[in-house]
Amino acid sequence: MHRRSDAAIFKSAVRAGLYKGPLLVPLVIPLSRGREPLSRQIYDGLRQAILRGTLSQREKLPSTRALADQLKVSRTAVVLAYELLLAEGFVQGRAGSGTYVSEGLTVRQPKARTSRAKVKLSRFGAAAEAAASHAILPSARSATLRYDFAYGRSDIEVFPFELWRRLLLRRARQAPVREFDYGPAAGSLALREAIAAHLRRSRAVACDPAQVIVVSGSQQAIDLVVRVLVEHHDRVALEDPGYQGTREILRAAGARLAPVPVDRDGLDPNRLPDDARVAFVTPSHQFPTGAILPLARRLALLDWARLNDAVIIEDDYDGEFRYEEQPLESLQGLDTEGRVIYIGTFSRTIFSALRIGYLIVPTSLVGAFTASKWLCDRHTPTLEQETLADFIASGMYERHLRRVRRRNTARRDVLLEAIGKHLGDSVEVTGQGAGAHVVLWPGRRISENGAAEKAASRGVGIYGIAPYFSTKPTRAGLMLGYSRMKEADIREGIRRLSGLL
Numbered sequence: 001m002h003r004r005s006d007a008a009i010f011k012s013a014v015r016a017g018l019y020k021g022p023l024l025v026p027l028v029i030p031l032s033r034g035r036e037p038l039s040r041q042i043y044d045g046l047r048q049a050i051l052r053g054t055l056s057q058r059e060k061l062p063s064t065r066a067l068a069d070q071l072k073v074s075r076t077a078v079v080l081a082y083e084l085l086l087a088e089g090f091v092q093g094r095a096g097s098g099t100y101v102s103e104g105l106t107v108r109q110p111k112a113r114t115s116r117a118k119v120k121l122s123r124f125g126a127a128a129e130a131a132a133s134h135a136i137l138p139s140a141r142s143a144t145l146r147y148d149f150a151y152g153r154s155d156i157e158v159f160p161f162e163l164w165r166r167l168l169l170r171r172a173r174q175a176p177v178r179e180f181d182y183g184p185a186a187g188s189l190a191l192r193e194a195i196a197a198h199l200r201r202s203r204a205v206a207c208d209p210a211q212v213i214v215v216s217g218s219q220q221a222i223d224l225v226v227r228v229l230v231e232h233h234d235r236v237a238l239e240d241p242g243y244q245g246t247r248e249i250l251r252a253a254g255a256r257l258a259p260v261p262v263d264r265d266g267l268d269p270n271r272l273p274d275d276a277r278v279a280f281v282t283p284s285h286q287f288p289t290g291a292i293l294p295l296a297r298r299l300a301l302l303d304w305a306r307l308n309d310a311v312i313i314e315d316d317y318d319g320e321f322r323y324e325e326q327p328l329e330s331l332q333g334l335d336t337e338g339r340v341i342y343i344g345t346f347s348r349t350i351f352s353a354l355r356i357g358y359l360i361v362p363t364s365l366v367g368a369f370t371a372s373k374w375l376c377d378r379h380t381p382t383l384e385q386e387t388l389a390d391f392i393a394s395g396m397y398e399r400h401l402r403r404v405r406r407r408n409t410a411r412r413d414v415l416l417e418a419i420g421k422h423l424g425d426s427v428e429v430t431g432q433g434a435g436a437h438v439v440l441w442p443g444r445r446i447s448e449n450g451a452a453e454k455a456a457s458r459g460v461g462i463y464g465i466a467p468y469f470s471t472k473p474t475r476a477g478l479m480l481g482y483s484r485m486k487e488a489d490i491r492e493g494i495r496r497l498s499g500l501l
Contacts, residue, residue: 026070027055027062038073039080046081050090053107061091061099127252147493148461151288151437151481155404156351163396168387175383183382185374186366187214187358190389195344195358198392203319204333205342205360213359213369216380218317218345221359222246222280224372225313225341226253228365229278237279239267241468243287243315246280259470262286264430266293269300278311279304283331284319288468288479289439290431298331305339312340318348318435320401323409338362346388348436349401356380356388408436411482411490418494423501436483439465441475442501448476451500458496 029045031038049055061067064082068075082099085091092102121129186192192212199205215221222245230236232254238246240259250257258273266286272279281301283293293301305312314331332342345357361369373379391397416432419440428441440462442451448464455462465477478501482490 027067029071031071031073038077039084042067042071042073042078042081043084046085047090050101050105051107055101057101057103057105059101060097061101063098123254124252127248131248131252145456145461146459147485147489147496149437149463149480149482149485149493150461151463151479151483152348153436153481153483154348154351155407155436155483157484158400158403158407159351160396160400164387164391167390168383171383171386171390175386179382179386183379183385185379186370187212187380188382188385188389190393191385192358194389194392198397199342199344199360203316203344204329206333206335207342207360211360211363211366213361213366213373214380214385215357215359215373216377217347217355218315218343218357219245220376221343221345221357222313222315223249224359224369224376225278225343226250226255228368228372229311230255234278235273235276237272237276238470239281239286240470241288241465241473242280242470243282243317244468246315247470257470261474262289262291264291265297266291267297267301269297269304272301272304274308276308276310278313280313280315281331282315282317284316284322284328285431285433285435287315287317288431288437288465289477290433290435290437292328292433295328298328298334301331302335302339306337310339313343314340315343317343317345319344320349321405321408321436322434323405323412324433332360338364341365349397349404350388354384354388356384408483411485411487412438414487414490415480415482415494418491422494422498426501437479437481440478440480440501442478446476446501448478451476451478454500455497458500460493460496462497 027045027049029042029049031041035041046055046061055061061082062070064075064078068078071078082091086093086099089102090105091099093099189209191214192209195212195214196205196207196209199207213221213224215224226249230250230253234255235258236250236255237258237260238250239262241262242259247257258276260267260271260279262268266283266289267281279301281293283298283301285292301312304310312331312335316330319330330342332340339362341362342360343357344360346354347357359369412432415438416429419427419429423440426443428443429438430441431438448466452462452464463479465479466473485493
C-alpha cells in the first residue's frame with residue numbers, strides 16, 4: 001500500500017484548515033468589556049508580547065480571523081489593532097503570507113519580582129530540600145575527565161539501540177487505540193509476565209506475574225515501600241554505609257534510622273535492633289562496599305524478621321552481574337512467610353533513561369502497593385513497557401546481559417591487574433565479586449576529598465565513600481566504577497593514581 005510522505009500529510013492538513021500555525025499555542029490577551037476599546041486592549045497585549053520577547057522577531061502572527069475567533073471578539077477589533085501595530089512599526093505585512101513581527105526591535109525583559117512569598121514547607125518538603133543540598137551525583141562534574149571511574153552507570157555502548165527503536169516503532173504502529181488510554185496501575189501484563197519468568201530463572205525469585213508491580217525506576221519502588229509500610233517515628237534498619245537514596249527518603253518520612261555496620265560479609269544480622277519494623281539490605285552486592293551476604297547471614301536475617309514480625313526490603317540493584325561463583329539464591333527465594341519485598345531495575349542493565357523498575361511483593365500486599373502506585377502517577381508509560389516486554393520475551397535481553405557480563409568481566413580483570421601492579425599492598429580491594437564497581441581502602445590515612453581533587457588534576461575521576469555513611473566513617477574508601485571505561489583507560493587511570501595512594 002502506498003504511504004504518503006509527512007510533507008504531503010502536512011500540506012493536506014493545511015488545506016483542510018487543521019493546522020493554523022501560531023494558534024497551536026494560543027496568545028493570552030486579557031480583555032475587559034466596558035473598559036477601553038477592545039482594539040486598543042488587543043494592541044496593548046500584542047505590543048507587550050513583542051517587547052518582552054514572548055513573540056519573537058520574524059514570528060508570524062495569527063490571522064485576524066483566527067485571533068478574533070480565539071478572543072471571541074469581532075474581526076474588526078483585531079484588524080484595527082493590527083493596523084496600529086503596522087503604523088508604529090511593530091509588525092510588517094507580507095503580501096500573500098501574513099503579518100510578522102518586525103526585525104531589529106529592542107526587547108525588554110520583564111522585571112523580576114522584588115518580593116517573594118514565604119511559603120512554609122511541609123516536613124517532607126523541608127527534608128527533601130535539605131537532601132538536595134548534598135545529593136551525590138557522580139555524573140555532574142563541571143569538567144569531563146578522561147579517566148573517569150564513575151559508578152552506577154549502564155554500559156550503553158553495547159546496547160542494541162537500533163533493535164530497540166524498531167521494537168518501539170512497531171509497538172507504536174500496531175498498538176490498538178485503547179492502549180493509548182490509561183493502563184493498569186501495576187503495569188503491563190506482558191511485561192509483568194516477562195519479568196516474573198526472567199527472575200525465576202536468573203535470581204531464583206519465587207513469584208507470579210500478579211506479584212509484580214512495575215514502577216518508574218527503583219527510586220520510586222523505595223518511595224512506595226516507605227509510603228506503604230513506614231509510619232512517622234517508626235524505627236527502620238539500614239546498612240551503614242548504604243544507599244543514600246534510601247536514607248533520605250526515610251528521613252523525609254520521619255522514620256527513626258537504625259544504621260547497622262557493614263563488614264566484609266555485609267550486614268551482620270546479630271546487630272539488628274529488635275524494635276525495627278523494616279530492614280533495607282543490598283545482599284547481592286552491598287552498596288557501596290560491594291560485600292556479598294553469605295547464605296548463613298541470609299538465613300539469619302530471615303529468622304530476625306520472623307522473630308520480630310518485620311519486613312525485609314531486598315534491593316537487588318545489580319544482581320545480574322556476578323563473576324567468580326554461582327549467584328546466591330535471593331532472599332525473596334528463601335523466604336517462606338512473605339516477609340521479603342524484592343526491588344529490581346533495568347537502569348543498570350539497559351539504560352537509565354528508560355526509568356522502569358519493579359517490585360515483587362507478597363500476595364497480601366499487592367492491593368496496597370497497586371493502589372499506592374496509582375496514587376503516585378497512575379502507571380509507568382505503556383509503550384516503553386510493551387517494548388521492554390518484547391525485548392525480554394524475544395531472548396534479546398538475555399543475549400544483551402551475556403555480552404555486558406563478558407565486557408564487565410574483562411574490564412574488572414584489567415582493573416584488578418592494574419591495581420595489583422601499580423598499587424600493590426598499599427590498598428585493600430572489596431566488591432570485585434559482583435556488580436560494576438570496586439572500593440579501594442588505602443592502608444594509610446588519607447582525605448577522600450583531597451585524593452579526589454588531586455586525582456582530578458591528573459585527569460582521573462574517583463569518588464569517596466564517606467557520604468554514604470549514616471554515622472562517622474570508620475575509614476577512608478574510594479569507589480571506582482568501570483562499566484563504561486576502555487581497558488587501556490583503566491590501566492592508565494590506575495597508573496596515574498599510583499603516585500597518590
